Amino acid sequence: MSAQQALHERLFDINALNSAVTVLDWDQQTYMPAGGAEARGEHASRLTRMAHELFVSDETRTLLEKATAAAAPDSVDAAVCRVTQRNLDLATKLPAELVARRSKLSTQAHEDWVKARKANDFKTFSPILTQMVDIARETADCIGYTDHVYDALTDQFEEGATxxxxxxxxxxxxxxxxxxxxxxxxxxxxxxxxxxxxxxxxxxxxxxxxxxxxxxxxxxxxxxxxxxxxxxxxxxxxxxxxxxxxxxxxxxxxxxxxxxxxxxxxxxxxxxxxxxxxxxxxxxxxxxxxxxxxxxxxxxxxxxxxxxxxxxxxxxxxxxxxxxxxxxxxxxxxxxxxxxxxxxxxxxxxxxxxxxxxxxxxxxxxxxxxxxxxxxxxxxxxxxxxxxxxxxxxxxxxxxxxxxxxxxxxxxxxxxxxxxxxxxxxxxxxxxxxxxxxxxxxxxxxxxxxxxxxxxxxxxxxxxxxxxxxxxxxxxxxxxxxxxxxxxxxxxxxx
Structure with a gap:
């Protein structure tokens, strides 16, 4: 198996876990009954933590280093390595506990938002939104920034943005x-x-x-x-x-x-x-x-x-x-x-x-x-x-x-x-x-x-x-x- 194939196999494993979380999220927003929120949050949290730990492992980093060394300049393989490296550098800065906690909280926050919006009651949503903002600050602190806390967060959505x-x-x-x-x-x-x-x-x-x-x-x-x-x-x-x-x-x-x-x-x-x-x-x-x-x-x-x-x-x-x-x-x-x-x-x-x-x-x-x-x-x-x-x-x-x-x-x-x-x-x-x-x-x-x-x-x-x-x-x-x-x-x- 080539260095690229070995890296791809690892990325496929990580993708499978992340895709499972995406399926759960799609279902939550379309068909899931309200009573499923607590368990859904637990499922998503555990899967997210598993994907994160697999991604930031020493083995993944070694596979990436070998694949990067073997990739021809400006090739698709080189692009896979570049994007994986950017994602890995970011993920490595985030503790698995934080990633899992954020995933679980966001699942519950979505349900609280749906209820609050339907009832026109911001006060019931305010406590968990406060926690989401706190986690965003914590995430930014882990990632690091020079000028503004916003820089660390927005770069995740738009590369290079500040x-x-x-x-x-x-x-x-x-x-x-x-x-x-x-x-x-x-x-x-x-x-x-x-x-x-x-x-x-x-x-x-x-x-x-x-x-x-x-x-x-x-x-x-x-x-x-x-x-x-x-x-x-x-x-x-x-x-x-x-x-x-x-x-x-x-x-x-x-x-x-x-x-x-x-x-x-x-x-x-x-x-x-x-x-x-x-x-x-x-x-x-x-x-x-x-x-x-x-x-x-x-x-x-x-x-x-x-x-x-x-x-x-x-x-x-x-x-x-x-x-x-x-x-x-x-x-x-x-x-x-x-x-x-x-x-x-x-x-x-x-x-x-x-x-x-x-x-x-x-x-x-x-x-x-x-x-x-x-x-x-x-x-x-x-x-x-x-x-x-x-x-x-x-x-x-x-x-x-x-x-x-x-x-x-x-x-x-x-x-x-x-x-x-x-x-x-x-x-x-x-x-x-x-x-x-x-x-x-x-x-x-x-x-x-x-x-x-x-x-x-x-x-x-x-x-x-x-x-x-x-x-x-x-x-x-x-x-x-x-x-x-x-x-x-x-x-x-x-x-």
């Missing part, structure tokens, strides 16, 4: 976005989207959204779609990718939620099958991952050509939908309005929602903001950024699942994804200038193939910055995003 880099990113888009929102608010003619609200059959929504994501390229032979309180995408292998969505009185919630998660799913399905169960399979980072969900949801899914093709089908499934002309529908699904719910926010205001969460989690991590005071701080931020005050905590600080999972440091990757989505789309349009015509005719294969060839098939072979530079010709550049949404929404609002 609080300073996120601050610079937000500074580059904040003023133009605020200015555009004000410009749109003063427009005399706003779209009417009231026809999108009603009592829509969940069964018909399921049927239509599955038809939609299959049409753009999600492979249901290697995936499925279910429902969850908070939509997400996960995978157990390249051949088993799970989407979730949710059904509400706003018809767009399921449509755009499904398109969003399908963007994640197609990225996961796009790695070479021979990479399955290796750490280079799947998305290279959460920011790049989010660029694909936002590209398919917003740039493709909220485009006029897309609905020139799909609106007749939507009206056939929901004959009670009175959308009017396709231009009216297009304007309605792109209506810009200050709102409370992040996942339902329009493209223009969405990043303001992210900035709020980013500022609040930074404050919680430094201790500047006590967790018990989060609702008041949340409401104050929403009033300052969007001129709105949530009437309930369920529509406020309890709306997102992330902090119950311990995912502090995650939120800025959403804004990075928004920015990258337009940069990637501009590069795609340069190579496929008739992309709009293809969409209007229901043809998405060429678009998907471009994304596969430029992004999906490379997995984590390259770093995020290297991948984006190769795909678009330069590192992340917010001008594509700002120019794109400014042109789009000035046209929609006749500005």
């Amino acid at each position: 609080k300073a880099s996120w601050d610079a990113m937000f500074d580059s888009i904040r003023d133009p976005l605020v200015s555009l929102v004000k410009e749109i608010q003063s427009a005399p003619n706003h779209p009417d989207n009231r026809f999108m609200f009603g009592e829509w059959s969940p069964a018909e929504q399921s049927k239509f959204t599955e038809e939609l994501v299959q049409a753009i390229g999600f492979d249901f032979k290697r995936g499925r779609q279910d429902t969850a309180p908070h939509p997400f995408c996960t995978n157990f292998s390249i051949g088993d990718v799970r989407l979730t969505t949710r059904y509400q009185d706003y018809l767009g919630a399921s449509i755009f939620g499904s398109l969003h998660e399908a963007g994640h799913g197609m990225y996961e399905q796009g790695s070479p099958m021979e990479w399955d169960r290796l750490p280079i399979a799947g998305g290279v980072s959460l920011g790049v991952h989010e660029s694909q969900s936002r590209l398919w949801e917003n740039i493709v899914g909220r485009s006029l050509p897309f609905w020139q093709h799909f609106l007749p089908r939507l009206e056939a499934v929901f004959p009670e939908l009175r959308a009017g002309q396709v231009n009216d529908f297009y304007r309605a699904i792109n209506k810009v309005e200050r709102s409370l719910i992040r996942v339902e926010a329009d493209e223009v205001t969405y990043n303001l929602h992210i900035m709020i969460r980013y500022e609040l989690e930074c404050a919680m991590l430094t201790g500047e903001l006590a967790v018990k005071d989060l609702p008041e701080a949340w409401n104050a931020k929403y009033e300052a950024y969007l001129g709105l005050t949530p009437p309930t905590d369920a529509d406020g600080c309890l709306q997102d699942v992330h902090w119950s999972m311990g995912a502090l440091g995650y939120f800025p990757t959403y804004s990075m994804g928004n920015i990258l989505s337009y940069q990637i789309w501009d590069a795609l349009k340069a190579d496929i200038p008739n992309a709009d015509e293809l969409m209007a005719n229901g043809h998405f294969a060429e678009i998907l193939e471009w994304l596969r060839s430029k992004i999906y098939q490379h997995g984590s072979r390259y770093t995020p910055k290297e991948l984006i530079t190769q795909a678009t010709g330069k590192p992340m550049d917010a001008s594509h995003y700002l120019n794109g949404i400014t042109a789009k929404y000035r046209a929609i609002y006749s500005l």
Whole structure:
């Protein structure tokens, strides 16, 4: 057995344990009865500890050293070793006890969040969220950082990211976005989207959204779609990718939620099958991952050509939908309005929602903001950024699942994804200038193939910055995003 094969066998063992935890987590968010939470937390904790101990063992390190020495420069083998080394360096800093404790607590925190959100009762969630923030600080201390506690946490989600880099990113888009929102608010003619609200059959929504994501390229032979309180995408292998969505009185919630998660799913399905169960399979980072969900949801899914093709089908499934002309529908699904719910926010205001969460989690991590005071701080931020005050905590600080999972440091990757989505789309349009015509005719294969060839098939072979530079010709550049949404929404609002 070669050095690479020996390393792969060890990585397959670790992957099997981690995938088992992922299956348990998916089930918890979709089908598990509430009474299973305590045992589920114990199962996940033990499996996570076993995977961690196997990964950080001396034997794994020896296997990695031998494989690294044998790998040809710039080869797939070298990429496997590089990613494994980065993951191992991080894992080695975390005690097995901390990893197991964090896993067990996050399982219970998710259940507490679901109950608190349903009951609109932040006080019942506050104690365990306080523990999750404490564990995040403990994790950051173990990893180590120079400038800010946030740096240690956010680097786990986006390689090389720091609080300073996120601050610079937000500074580059904040003023133009605020200015555009004000410009749109003063427009005399706003779209009417009231026809999108009603009592829509969940069964018909399921049927239509599955038809939609299959049409753009999600492979249901290697995936499925279910429902969850908070939509997400996960995978157990390249051949088993799970989407979730949710059904509400706003018809767009399921449509755009499904398109969003399908963007994640197609990225996961796009790695070479021979990479399955290796750490280079799947998305290279959460920011790049989010660029694909936002590209398919917003740039493709909220485009006029897309609905020139799909609106007749939507009206056939929901004959009670009175959308009017396709231009009216297009304007309605792109209506810009200050709102409370992040996942339902329009493209223009969405990043303001992210900035709020980013500022609040930074404050919680430094201790500047006590967790018990989060609702008041949340409401104050929403009033300052969007001129709105949530009437309930369920529509406020309890709306997102992330902090119950311990995912502090995650939120800025959403804004990075928004920015990258337009940069990637501009590069795609340069190579496929008739992309709009293809969409209007229901043809998405060429678009998907471009994304596969430029992004999906490379997995984590390259770093995020290297991948984006190769795909678009330069590192992340917010001008594509700002120019794109400014042109789009000035046209929609006749500005």
